[in-house]
Amino acid sequence: MSADDHNPTLRDHDRARRARLDDLLERLCDQLATDDELAEINTILGRDKSDREYYLRYISLHSSLQRGVGIFDDDAATTCVTCSPEMPTAGHAAWAPSAASGADRQSRSFSRFNKSTIWGIAAAATLLAVLLGVATWWHGPADQARDAMSLNRADAEVAQTAPAIADRSPVARVTQLSANIVWWNPNESIALMSRVRAGQPLRLSRGEIRLTYDSGVEMRLLAPADFVVHAEGGSLRRGGLRAVVPEQGRGFTIETPNGKVVDFGTEFGVAVDDFGVSEVSVFQGIVDTFRISGTGDATQTIRLTKGEALQWNRETFIRLKADPLRFGERDLNFPINGEFDAAQPVLDEDLEHRRLDASQWRQLGDVRDADGTLEMRGSGELPYLVTAREFAPTDGPITVVCDIRFTEIDPDQPPSFAVLTRSADERDVDAPEDWRTMHTCVRCSFKSLDASSTGVVEAATKLDRSCPLSNILWRGFDRLEAGVAYRLVMTDDGVNVSFTVSLRDDPSINKTITCRSLFRGKENFIALEGPSAGTVAVDRIQIFHNTRGSMTAGEEGDEPTEQQHAPPVAQDTLNELLDTLASAAGTLMIRDDFDSDVLDPSVWATLDDVTIIDGRVRLGSPNREEHINTWTNRPYLLTKKSYAPAEGTLTIVGTVEFADNFLNEYGGSFAVMTRADNRHGSGPGWEYSILRFGVRANFWPAAWGQEHSLEIHEKPSPSTLSLLLAEGLEINPEMRQYVFKVVDDGERVTLTIQDAADATIVKTVSAPTNPALRSGFIGFEGCWGCPLWLDNVRIYRTRPTTRK
């Protein structure tokens, strides 16, 4: 029924036209309208005022839904949504002042706005932050705005609905202060052995403090950090912390701008960067991470165990290995004022006196030698100079020094130049203009927003090819002038990035920004990015890489060590093992040793890269860069038939051998999915890389050091994935061959993994599963980038059982 069925003034032919307009508007709002349809809309609206009114009403609805805030909430406090500043509302704790700073006084004036206005305030405050160059880094409205704008709306909602701090009794004691501590505001400093109260902010520019909570929790707060103490935990707005939680401290909770982490008696670290990314690393025990996604109403719980880490933002999450280095095991604090290592550069291009050493660089776009300089010219596409080899900041801080001049400034296109770290070496040429840069990177730019405005210093990250750039801008530098020599210095220690712009000939005129990006570079090239129009002359480039320990800068540090491997296990031995594993398993339904040249199409289907090679099935193929990419669909060998294990227990056995790189980086994994769909999910998160639904018994040898994880997941719908269980198995890192057994009776899934040569290395895990997942295909899953070889597959089934 249309809104116009109730409009008595609309005649029949008008109704038909309105119905057509309805069709067109729905396609317009859903971004499906073709050029012809757009032209038709133009014609209809051009003719009739009542159609235009209808259009405006439609767009008004569309824009209200799009803004969403306050509309989809169930919170009664948000029912007044007329955006009247005169209308006082309760329940907006985060905009209410928490301390008597100037910024908080400023924010107090916003506290009377209701929820639907917050987005506007955030936008306004952000805008002012840029324009005035006077907003606050920490708790001012600009910071709220940064959360809202650069993180996302959902994150801001969480920040704003943080619990009000009612109880201000002392909850912890400062038991250690580092010697180099610098408080963000000296008047907020706290003496050693003082008590801190719930609601108290702790803001550090440098150094660290240790808090001992009354519950016995020991927590180190690592600068730069912005933290608010709660009775049993706290709220980490920015920075890092590491906590050791004893039994009586269970439930210790750290909130971040887009979720929270609840601890169950463990040691763990939490970090929040400036680009909307939170991270938790678990060093001991278990934590539950509550990740807020979408509009903020959906919370996903992800349980992590020892050695696991998770990075997440609103859109997605990535599983990683826990990295203690990021949580207090080395000093991540930066040299202030853009100091850089005085040692010899590992790469030095003095372009005023020598030509570029072409063996050290790749050029993309218009980059050319000119008289005593190197010119990067914008020709619509962005020109790049990319290092031929990678420089990983995790091996030690990297500093790039670059002297440039804007020799030709296009009157219509503002000038820009950027230094990229943790960068891919391929351009995102198809991306929308605002996202265009390398596939992944942290980018430090010096530019103007338009030809007449003052200089802007920007830091941005691109987390994945399909992600937009997330950026932060700072003003505070004079207008970019043609011909002036600028010196840009970028330092990256793997988390913190500092970027200094100065006049080369008058270093006293300088501006430094620092920001924190948790993005772990998938590739680690250094790149220089020229403008999209105009010309930049590059006079000098120096790269310093202060590598740690025995690693030295240069190729030798990057050479992989020779892999040692156990000898292959004889087929007879494997058969005996499988016979033992499968004893009393029921009727043999499928047995395949894959000795023919092709897969039997009546038995098997495949998804992605699955081939028979030398009598085994190879799942996946190696990556060019040896990086194991979990963001890409995984390969599957699938049964053609569907099975309902509740009607006959399935027992699946076989052997699997991993490729050499199975313990590198993220590592290889092998899984058997039952009750599964025979299609991939879609989307950027790893959970989409597996089948759309099913129960997943997974062996992840590289999960953490020698603790090689056995996991059981269930995926009841394409976008929901639950980890039901994860336990470690001590393996022999030289052994790549394993036998597996998966038993599924429709209610419970049991996974056994055994070293093919050593019967003492064996583990069985079992978990009850969602009975709504009733039937489906059986899938054998590989991990893209670490091929594995599957063989000797046998599938048994008992039948009939008494269960229905």
Added chain:
Amino acid sequence: MDGQGQMTDEVNEFAEARPDPTSEFLELYSHNYPRLQYYLMALLPTADDAADVLQETSLVLWKKFDSYETGTNFFAWACKIARLQALKHRERRGKSARVFDDALLETLATEAADDRWAPGTLLRDLRQCLERLSTRDQQLIKKRYEPGVSVRRLAEEIGRTANSLSKSLGRIRRSLLECIQRKQTAAGRD
């Protein structure tokens, strides 16, 4: 992540010294933000054009805030600037940003400034009307308007074609419009 986050790194003391026009601007801009968003969306209904122009507009509004006379209609003043920014955007983007011809754009620029269709007038009713939808429709429309969601992507996720999903969304939007219109008629607001 929206790629629009912006902040400055100066220190707190400045915040206290912030001049009055700042808070005045903040208050007016915040208050009128939903309407400006709607206004630009009406002129530039495709993709993210409106969001881009809104950001540019906000900068210009601040730059020109001196010329705004306190006590006069901020929205009317802001609309003039937003309209110019929309025109500039069309020039820059060329054909891709042109849904409407110049004459229609001018007409819409005038008509969209009318209070009657501003989001503020329908929000209260919209909320109640959303509650009347079936749970399934509520979930679908909510999912559609999650930040960053495209209909094509959502369609893939739920295993439907984009066209059929858009049809369902269109039906839901129409029933919302109808519900709002009934409420407004009953309250004598339309």
